[in-house]
Amino acid sequence: MATKEAKAPATLDLETRLHMYRTQVALRQFETRAYDLFLENYVKGTSHLSIGQEAIAAGVAEAMRPTDWTFATYRGHAHTLARGVPMTPVFAELMGRANGLMAGKGGSMHLTSVEHGVMGSYAIIGAHLPIACGAAWSAQYRGTDQVAVCFFGDGTTNIGAFHEALNFAVIWSLPVVFWCENNLWMEYTRTSEVTAVVNPAADRASAYGLESIIVDGNDADAVYQVACDAVELARAGGGPSLIEAKTYRHGGHSRADPGKYRPDEEIAEWMQRDPLPLYRTRLLEAGVAEEELAAIDESVRLEVELATEEAKAGPIPGEDLLLKDVWADGGAAWRN
Amino acid sequence: MATKEAKAPATLDLETRLHMYRTQVALRQFETRAYDLFLENYVKGTSHLSIGQEAIAAGVAEAMRPTDWTFATYRGHAHTLARGVPMTPVFAELMGRANGLMAGKGGSMHLTSVEHGVMGSYAIIGAHLPIACGAAWSAQYRGTDQVAVCFFGDGTTNIGAFHEALNFAVIWSLPVVFWCENNLWMEYTRTSEVTAVVNPAADRASAYGLESIIVDGNDADAVYQVACDAVELARAGGGPSLIEAKTYRHGGHSRADPGKYRPDEEIAEWMQRDPLPLYRTRLLEAGVAEEELAAIDESVRLEVELATEEAKAGPIPGEDLLLKDVWADGGAAWRN
Amino acid sequence: MAQLTYREAIARGIAQEMRRDPSVVMLGEDVGAAGGVFKGTVGLLEEFGDVRVRDTPISEQAILGAAMGAAMTGLRPIAEIMFADFFAVCWDIVANEIAKSRYMTNGQLSFPLVIRSGNGGGLRFGAQHSQAVENWAMMIPGLKVVVPANALDVVGLMAASVRDNDPVIFLEAKGLYATKMEVPDGEIVDTLGSAKVVRKGTNATIVALGMMVPRALQAAEELAANGIDCTVVDVRSLVPLDTATILSEVSATGRLFTVEENPRLCGWGGELASIVAEELFYDLDGPIVRITTPHIPLPAADVLEDLAIPSVERIVTTVHKSMNS
């Protein structure tokens, strides 16, 4: 099957674009702060940033309805925030505070906000692809028009669950969009060194009778366009899509990893393609005033400041949380 | 990548063909007897026959060297015998006797004869594909020129381990041949109903950068030819192959399953393509005398009779076997 | 009132719940048209149609992932893992995802689902199709674990499991599929976390599960003929565990024997022993003794398999010897 090289559409309404701009700025500033908080030891566990990959989260979220579902990985801050989850509970969760999104019980790798359609961040590679199928099956069975969007990395295409989920989604024609964020690297190993094909997701599409779709993951407009197509196809009963977005993480894999295993030229090349300045320039060229963008930047800055303080002010989780909510009755009793 | 439709070669030496004829007759007669023994309650556990699929076992085994390795499934009688394992211990194993191939400890689904390169029959779908990779890796590392051949069914192409093994074998360029016996059915469900592509193995080959290869699994000559190519490619360092052989099981999935879920026309059509009479006719047409073939049939008949009696005469496993060979020291002690 | 086999009871229990609640759906390999490889789901496709009863590919991770995703978005799926041994190919979805996600999300998500599976030995299927994995499930926080020992309990516990708002691992004793009993007509709903005293005795308490229950009962009859009068408790539900019943029965007799099909190490009987050894230490009149499958993979040959899994004879001998020493 032919590879579809998605292009940014000629026109896209300005409101949408400004919103995507704001989302990208928010993600960038949030995660920059999260990194600082990690270094300052406010964030105690691990943390996986999407800095450099924001265009994907922004573009896809823009194409979704509030009732649609996101399934993310441990690298899930961006996808969580892009769906409208406020910053404070996310910062607080990273810090293990009681005002965290899951009161500190989940941590950075398990952000979930059902109210916003963020149906979980999953930290075991591959697991959430079948789970997203299940949500899509439920939407199909109940006759809602909800769509499940499932994000994962390039390295994830080599685990068994990827294969099972893709086949399953196709045979049941499920409303699910599988979205591979190909940032070239797994943790510290280059994915191309351990993958039999060049495009780890797109080159597998035909194994499930799907179209091979590649998109520039650093271009929010292009991402948005492809996402709209896939989400609406799914919503209309047309079944799943598998999309591979080419992108790059600016930093290391997690925590304080400086990412030194990557060649300088590679980093430099991708910094040239940083989605944020590119998008800003594009908006300026489209006639948006510098002041308008600066105002957005500033409003995000204030939001981050405020959320940081609110999160820091959050209480330490109480002992009562420990034995809460193992079971649906709210408790943890395994015996009478 | 283009699909390679393998054809029987114009000429193939007669000795090889007669040997493949004998193998097919032996497999057919062995399994026909095994079925009777099951009905007579000599075989106590389960049993999965390859009747109708013998051309694959015969053709592939013919292409292998004695030092090569076979990895089979629970449907493994044929592949075990085709590598030269005598009938008596196999019958005895099915009957749970102490003269069984594994003294009754493995049973029908786990036939193994390391001495003959039969490195196990595996009863959990998919597991042995990665294991075959391991053997191939060992051959590569130790610099032997051994090749691992791994058989599995059409339904097995939808489990995760299939995907992991294929990718792994390709990136390490392992001497392993993955051989899908596509008999159209899983247990009682048609594979095409739950598979996103038409050719469950061949249509996935490109997902691992492999050539798509389909062969008529009811034609031992064609199978042999394709197997020679793949085995020699692997032996020469050319890496793995994935081959899909189209075939049909004449009977049910296991035990006494009559296979009634399959349409009569489908069965009738495939009975027309029964590899045994087809091959017999071909040999006759090639000038082999009817008497010669009849003599082979008869010698196999005698072999089956004798083996049946030897197996039936085998002793019941003694209690001492129960706690034997959990560990390499021969025992089962988990404490001092 | 009709004679019902254990295997028929499965479809009866599921049908009862599917009629009542349209959010109950079913999926698994060969569960539809074929009625299940153990014939546990016969008639369900015909009654409920192929939108609610779905055959799947051999993709256990997808099966359970689908069940999980569906459960967290409003359905009540019943998934089948054909043989309990196959939990090993999808254990991540069970142990890491389904079991933990409610807790990790601080209760934002619930997982009202049932995973049924044919468990245990006795059919000469060999080491990869005969395992009793009740302890695999019991050891994972966040899973409920049910193992019925007769057809009536199958119906009632299936109903209770489907109605429960937590994930339930429902293990069907393969060796009991063919057993029969009278089961009343009409709706039957049992309670999770309740053990049953199936025989009252005075000298010792034998606690058993699944296929071991009828064996323990028969052993108790033989022991009674030898002057040892045993209570037999059918645990039925490992999580939640009815320690109240078990502790009171053990304290009444002063002795505990467990009969476990799972291989020895880290079996459920060890857990029980530790509870009793802590909480009833001063009530015990003698050692706690576990009768288990030895810590070995199961052999296929009938004589060997019979030697491995606790038999009536082994229960009788062990209890007898321990009570008389």
Add this chain to the structure above:
Amino acid sequence: MAQLTYREAIARGIAQEMRRDPSVVMLGEDVGAAGGVFKGTVGLLEEFGDVRVRDTPISEQAILGAAMGAAMTGLRPIAEIMFADFFAVCWDIVANEIAKSRYMTNGQLSFPLVIRSGNGGGLRFGAQHSQAVENWAMMIPGLKVVVPANALDVVGLMAASVRDNDPVIFLEAKGLYATKMEVPDGEIVDTLGSAKVVRKGTNATIVALGMMVPRALQAAEELAANGIDCTVVDVRSLVPLDTATILSEVSATGRLFTVEENPRLCGWGGELASIVAEELFYDLDGPIVRITTPHIPLPAADVLEDLAIPSVERIVTTVHKSMNS
């Protein structure tokens, strides 16, 4: 003699064996160029080259399948499963294939391999990256299970595991990676199946494993200050289990406390309790008490994780209370 961290000891042990035996090979995710995500394999790629030290895709079934196939054909692979939680994605290869194939084939095949993995909590990684799964491995017949508690034992037990002809699950306590001790130069080879008495006392015996060992020791010091003098046993190897040492130490003090990082149900302490409750029934002076992580998924927040995993304080309090009641 040099100060060695627990994490450095891993590479030291592996290097010792790789130098000795060319059939020892290593594979896993990021184990080569990166030296392992926990830096446990630093320097091995450089010393032994990329034919013996291999980075893999994220394909745990392929990693362990490869290890198994290689082991049965003459190699001695050391495979890494990065976090022990990930055993769930490849449990079939571990529990159904590697563990059972020797027995099923009547001893035709052997599986001399080691699977190393970062085990347990303490790093605030949350429920899917913090599990202590020693009981998962212990419950499967055919697996040996080792959990060293200090750098010296890491080296010696790694060597013993590599040389052993059976599959060994080698669990590295993540919470101890940064701990240091003097480790002698030269070859070090320890013995599987031997527990160590790390403190001798008279009033009670505390049996601990992995990260719980230093906590048990510190608790014993605090208890001693309160007049309770405890023996502390480091189990080191769950399979084979050194019951001789454990039973003799428990019988000497008359009391058993287990300190387990695994969640409560079907933990290794239950197994131990059942052995002691059977074999030392008449030697016990009081209840057997288990101190475990509660039967819950692990929370991520530091304060909550610290509440969940047995702490020095909880050990002290529990032993104290039980000894004085």
